[in-house]
Structure formats: structure tokens, C-alpha cells
Amino acid sequence: MMKDERILVVDDEQVILDAISRIASAEGLNVDSENSATSALKKLSQKEYSLILCDIMMPQMDGFTFLDEMQKRKIPTPVIMITGYSTVENAVKSLYKGAIDFVPKPFTFEELNSSINRGIKFYRIQKGIEDAKSRNDKTSILYVPGPPKYKRLGNLSWMNLESEGIAVIGATDLFLETIEKLISIELMEVDEEIIQGDSCANLVTEDELAHRLLSPVSGRIIERNERILEDINLLEKDPYFEGWIYKVIPSNIEYDLKYLVPFASDRM
């Protein structure tokens, strides 16, 4: 299903470029690789790609500047950030700057593959919206955005502050759309601490790929939605209300909010 898609890998280490190329080619993708962000930008002006995998720590131009440059040049290609300096801060910052996913090094074949899969799917949804726009087709809905007062971390997870300082969190419809045939979800226990940008749930799909859901806030879990454990379809049916995942007491909401984007800004 990923055949014929073309992806670009950017890293300053040859062995990483080789490893990713090897995996992606085996999955039937066409892979180009560049060892710097500047040469990658040059390549982007020549060819169109479905997906970019980019390192953060690179000499001269780093991954964040690369994301800024892409936004400046209005290149819509989705970007997955990969880094050896895998702090949650880097993950959150990457997502805030427009990356669609964050994969910490070192990763397994499966971890990278699931992320690439979602990336390709994301690209296709993006393409579908563009096609519908050009056809002036307003009836086809490819994904549902969250309620305007909800806030999201990248396109992965959402958070809504309820009364008494409790935050409800869940997965965005766009994220769920990039996953095919969900079969189960692994949740954390009540009272465990979650950290913004760190994995808080594991979604397992039919193709045996595991997809990590990165938490939009840091805090302590006080309740989890047991109903989605019983009926996983609830998550996809109503991701913003009945399909919530955790209720948490945020530990540092002022800080977390700086990196969250309100859904309201998507509708302009």
C-alpha cells in the first residue's frame, strides 16, 4: 500500500541514512537521502515527496530551523522528527513547530515503520482534502477536527480543561485516521504520572504495529476511560467526547499550554 511513494531522509550520520533507507525500501518506498538540511531544502525545490524524516541535531542547520524554513516556503510535506537527543522537550517543540510525529533514536524496525505508515496516511489525507477543494466538493469529510475550545499537541492528542483544574485528554481524529484497523489500546494505571510529549498509551492495529500516543499535558492520572478498553470502536466513533482516554490533574499546565494549539485556529 505504500508502494511508489517517495520519501526523503535527512540526517548527518550515514549509518542512519542507510538503516532507514534499507527499512523503507523493503517496505516498497522510494527513498532519497540527504546529509544536511540545506541540501534537503534544495532537493525539495526540485522534487515532490510524500514524507520527510529529519534529524534534529545537525551541524549548520538543525531540524527546528528546517521546519521553520519549510513553513516559510509553504512546503506542505509532512515531517517526522528523529533525534538521538530524545527529550520530551524536543518532542513537544517538534510537534509545536509542525512536525507530525517524533521518533526517538534508537528505534526498532517496527517503531519506525508504524510512524512512516502514519506519515504516508497523513499525506494521503492531506492530498484528499486538496483534491476535494479543487473539485469544490464540500461533502467529503476526511477527518473531524476537535471542538474549538479543545487544544491539541501536534495532530496527535487533545486536551480540554474541565472545571476544578482537571484535564481530559484523548486522541485526535486525524491521528486515529492515520491508523488502520485498531484492535486494542494499552493504558497506564490510575495515579501514574504522565509527561507532556511522552508516550501515555499504546494503540495496537491489525497489522501488528504499535502506535504511541504522546500526552498533551503532564500530570497525574486520576481516572481512565474503562469503556474504551471494553469497546475500542468507541474511540474512533466519538474521539472528542465518549472516546476520551484519561482524566488528569495537570502538574504544570501554564507551561504545557505554551506548546498546545487550539482547534479554533484550524478553522480560519
Next chain:
Amino acid sequence: MKFKQAFTKISLKLILTVGVVTIAIISVYSFLSIQAQRNELLSQAEVYANKLSETIRNSTHLSMLENRSDQTHNIINTISQEPGLQEIRIFNKEGRIMFSSQKEFIGEMVDQNAEACYGCHTANKPLERLPMEDRMRIYDSPQDSSRILGIINPIYNEQSCWEADCHFHPSEQKVLGVLDVKLSLNELDAQIASSEFRSIVFAVIAIALLSLIIGIFVRKWVEKPVNELVNATEQVGTGNLNYLIKDLGSDELGLLAKSFNNMTQKLAEARLQLFQSDKMASMGRLAAGVAHEINNPLTAVLTYSSFLLKRANNPELQEDLKVIVRETKRSREIVKSLLDFARQSVPKKSNANINEIISNAVAVVDNQFSIKHIKLEKNLEENIPLFKIDSNQMQQVFINLLVNASDAVQEKDGKISVSTKLISLSPYGTLQIKNAVCSKRHSLMDDEVKIDGKPSVKLKIVQNGKEGFANLDPIYGKNRDKYGLEIKPLEQIQISCPKCNISVIDKETNCPKCKGTVYSFEVPPRGIFEGCINPHCDWQRWLYVDEAGVRDYIEIKISDNGSGISKEDLPRIFEPFYSTKGQKGTGLGLAVIWGIVDNHDGTINVESQLGKGTTFSILLPISQHA
């Protein structure tokens, strides 16, 4: 230069000053005493001379009256035999010498300007009556350097004189002549000289002795301690803050030494803390760098091996590849834990069996143990309940401790034992409040004010119009609270959440110990915590914990019979980068272990005896109050 150095020494200055003062005092004293002695001797000589002169006059009186000049001569001559008597002469009013003990001068005129006469004849005025001191004169003998005491005694005209048969003297004449006695002062001068000499010798000896004594004591009491202090200052100056001045007694310099020691100790502590935080900071940077550098090669290993595992059909090959993937994943977690430690991150806890984790850790080091012929004893208590820990981090703790132990033991005789035991301890004084909220669920934890390194619980207090904060000790039962204002416990008081001002006072209860106001807040998920606001009252209640009674802990002990850790090293082994293995270790192992255990609310302790072995004990709480 050396001389100048010696001269600037405080002891020499002291000796010189004291010496000069002593010399001055003794000189003045000697001078005055010699002077007094001299005067005393002189006045004795004068009295003697005067008496002698009177004796001569009286004894010659009769012979003169009878005009028997040969008898007068005889008397004079006889008396002049007396030792020290230089000359006796009598001259008449005109100055002609009538009698003399030295016959050659008889008949000569006396020069009025001569030394012997000068005293009386100053104004060319003939003498009449003179007081005794004016009749005396001391002059240098013209022949030699000896001094001469001369005394003149006028012979006055008396009735017997002008009535004598010779009728030589008219009755209107007042003075008939002068008796002049010259006494040599040689003996007296010699006496004075010898007394002067004695005084000088005494002064010199006294000065020398004083200087010596002062020198010795200055050396003992000043120079040595000062040298020791200077030496210590130099040592501290070059960075040796462990230098201690030995006891210098209880005088001012001793006290100075004591406060100096105190100061260096405080400095050393401050430096250690600075060093530690500096090390932690550089460790953070190092961890970041290491993570980035190691993660790239690890990425290659992990992607290729997991990719191969996916494609391999041979079950044997699959098993081997699984090991590679598993161990690379563990490396990934280790690198991450390095970052986590530097960033004090929360461990990923899940229910796990501690014995299983230990067995896994033992399996990893087993090969190393069999190479070194180390005997391993396992005393694992069965029926330990599953409890929440980060198995990866815990396995790392045990592997590290086991590797350390195997490094410490001798080959052949090495023995390492691992034990687990379920024990119960009171939560009072050990359990920490890590989260506290007001009734509106605002966090009361204060990261800025730490008590014993742990974030405190902050409450706002208003009393009598004054506002302040109380920072409560997060350890249940320790009561090392900090108050920002003085509290009168029995008076009207407001205690509230610093964020929303909602009251945290429990209106229904008063302190059962002191009747003071009681605050209460929730410690999710461990129920309500209550305490007395009175700073002098230690009443606290945490029913949730108290009801559970003693808390269950698992105690893990890893002992070896190896080389042991010295007392000096013992307090520092959990510091990052502190290694006794030289080039073999990074010095991070035990620091990371400490961080992991701390993140599990546990404690780690070490006991060690040089040459006998080391025991690490880890206490992990396993009761879950959730």
C-alpha cells in the same frame, strides 16, 4: 633578603622592642643608682675630710697658741702619714704657706687663682665665714689624673689668740689663716668604678636573660602557632581545604586556629556542594552528548537487528536476534536513564516481581562470576507481592551493584550474596508528602522552599493583620517546618491556599495536644493530612497512613567479602563521577543507582569494612495506598 625577612618577623620585632625598653629602663636605673652611690661615697669622704680638718685644727691649736711652730710641724707631719691624705698646709692671711706636710712649699705664696683657691676667692674678696659645702672642692690633680678633695678650714681669731704672750695677732683681725687639707679620691674613685662595672655587668646580663626568656616564650606562644597558621593559610590558599591545624591551646591564637579550622571546614562543605551541583550540571551536558552520540550507532544496531528478526525464518537465528534486540533496547533504556537521572525524571513503574528482576540481573553477570569463580548465594524470600517499580531501572541497579561486588572480591575466594526480605516499618518519620492540594485542587507544593532537599507544603497565614507563609516539612512526623511570621497559636488565625485563598482550616477539630488551630489538606491519593499550626506543637495526623499501620518494605541486600570501602570514600560514593576504580569506571554507576532508588521513594545505604567486605541495603516501599 634573608636578613630583611628575619627582621620582619614578629618575634624578632617583639624581642627587639622589649630589649630596647629593658635596656633603657636598666640604663636609667643603673645610672641613677651609680649616681646615688657616688654621692653617698663622696659625702662620706666629705664628712671624713671635715672631721680630719677639724681634728688637725684642734690639735694644732695649742702649739700655735704657744707659737711652737716645730710642734705644729710635727703634728701635721704625723697626721699626713694617714693613707689617702695628700697634703696638709696652713697659710696665713696673705697667702704665705706657714706649715705644710711637704716642706719644700713652706714660705711660698699661694696663687689665688689656683684650683685649690678658686672656690673661695671668686671675686677677689678675702674670705670670712663660709658654709661647709663651700669650703670643699674637688679638682683634678695637676700631676696625675686622680681627683683630689680639698677642704679649707679658716682659723679664726679668738680671745686666746690675741691674749697670748706672743701678741702676734691684733684683736681686730678676724681670720688668722687657713688650714687646707687635700685628700686623694683615688680609692673612692676606684670604688665607684668597680660599682659602675658591677651595675653594667648586671644590666647586660639582665637584658640578655630577659631577651632569651622572651625569645623562648615568644617562640613557644607566638611564633610556632603563627607559623602553623601561616602554613595552614598557605595550604588553604593552594586549595587543600582538608588541612586542619592541630590543637593550639585555648589562648587567642588557639581560638583563632579553632575558628580557622571551622572556616576551612565550612569552606570545604560549601565547595563540595558547589562542586556537586557543578558536576551535576556537567553531567547533564555529558549525558546529552553521550545520548546523542551513542544513540546513532544504537539506532543502526536496533533497526537492522529488528529488521532481520522480522525477516528471519530460522527459529534458532530468531532466538539470537531476539537477544540482540532485547539487549539493544536495554542499552536504549540505560542511555535514557542517564538523561532521566540528569533531568530527575519519573520512572516508568509497572507491577513487577522483584525476585524476577534480581534473577534477570544475576543472569546477566553470571558469566563474569563463573570466570572469576565467585560463589553466589541467593536468599530470596518467596511470596513477595508484585509492586510498582521500573523493572528496567531496577535491573540496572542490581547489575551495577553485582558488577561492583565482583570487582571488589578476590578471585577464588570471592563470595557474593543477594537477599530479599519483606519488612514492616512505621511510616512516621519516613513517608514523604509528594503532592498536596487545597479543596479547589490547587497544588500546595513549593519547589522553591525545600526542607532537607524535598519540596515543602506551602500555606498562607494571616494573623493580626500580618501576612506570611508557612512551609511545612513534607516528611510525616519530622516537623522541621519553616514559618515566615510569628504565630500565636491560640488566637484568631487564617490559614489558606496561597493560590486561591480558600481556607484550609479544619473548623471542627482543635489540636488535641495544645488546642491550637488545625489545618487540613488532601494528599491525593492518600487521604487527608491534618496538623497543628502551632510551631511548638508536633501534632500531625494522616489517618490513611496511620490506619494502614506499619508500612511494608522490601529490603534487598547485596553483600560481598571483597576489599571494602575506606571510611574516607564511604560518604562520597554516591556522588556522580566519584570512582575508586580509577580508569575502569566512569563514577556514574552509584550516582545513577541512588537516583533510581530515590525516584522509587526508596533509600539506599552502605556499610563497609576495609578488607572484610561491603553490604548495600536498599529499602523499597511496597504498600500501595491507592
